[in-house]
Amino acid sequence: xxxxxxxxxxxxxxxxxxxxxxxxxxxxxxxxxxxxxxxxxxxxxxxxxxxxxxxxxxxxx
Numbered sequence: 370x371x372x373x374x375x376x377x378x379x380x381x382x383x384x385x386x387x388x389x390x391x392x393x394x395x396x397x398x399x400x401x402x403x404x405x406x407x408x409x410x411x412x413x414x415x416x417x418x419x420x421x422x423x424x425x426x427x428x429x430x
Contacts, residue, residue: 370428372425372428386429387429390422390425390426391422393418393421393422394418394419394422394423396415396418397415397416397417397418397419397422398415398419400412400414400415400418401415401416401419
């Protein structure tokens with residue numbers, strides 16, 4: 370998986386990766402309702418950030 374290769378190339382520990390995942394989830398959750406009816410492109414990006422953060426969490430478990 371591409372994400373595994375990307376992560377292996379970075380000098381970060383598990384806690385740093387988890388904080389990054391939390392940040393992406395937080396930004397996505399805040400932005401999605403804000404942009405949902407006014408900017409469908411940013412709403413889509415927000416939805417993708419949420420989906421990817423949750424998928425990464427499941428993959429890590």
